[in-house]
Amino acid sequence: MTKVLNSNFLAGSEKSHEPRLVGDILSEMFSSDSPLARGYRHHQTVYPNTEPCIDLKLLTRQPGRLPVGDYIDGAITRDDEDHFLFIENATDKKRNEALQRNPHVYEGVYININRKPDGTLYPTFNRPRFDERFTCRDFCHGAAEELLQVVNGSVIGLGEEK
Template identity: 65%
Template sequence: MSKMIFYPNTELGIDLKLITKEPGRMAVGEYLDGAITHDGEDHFTFVQNDQEKKLQKVVQRNPHVYEGTYINVNRKKDGTLYPTFNRPQFSEHFTFQDFCQGAADELRIISGKSDDR
């Protein structure tokens, strides 16, 4: 029998209640901003944020100019770029060394695309 591998925070076979601003079903690929609560055995509730209020008070700092598998690149207000590492999910098949090699490869690829050379 094969061993099934899931992401660390995967919940299988749950009941999910959605509380949204608009009635009806979500479109495939649609994103909602909000909070999810584990409120019972195998039961979760998602409550959508009020987008108008959020858009008025949220100011994105240092937006991503590149989102990769191993790293992201952000741009500061002064225009300079800086990389950040994504959080890896290590396993016996994906080690710290694998992550470092992948990040190095990704940095090499995107370093040639920078407009701030």
């Protein structure tokens, strides 16, 4: 397919579903008055602003300069006429370092088995979505089968001794 150089000419035919240029389809879609196009134009408004000759201070969790092309999460504030301050967001780092309070040692369809800090295991039920084909009775049968698998030892990796 060759690129159409005349911007007034639509590539392909809309009636016969022939190939069209993606740019033409997108520009036609986003220039319409549909709710999707209006919402896209409203939320995609960006105002570029270049601040020449400024002083920028970065407060980051790692020493040294920020690598080229690297992104860090944080907030930037303008605290003087020509001075900006960036502070890295540390909550993401803390979230990754936190241990789960009672981790799952088995995740099933109907039940999960968790381990307390003292090493004991306890089951919890998953919350199913009931409808005409899957009732509370079906859920109870499935949960009972999974509990029996755990008790009989066919679930490996629980680490509880008899």
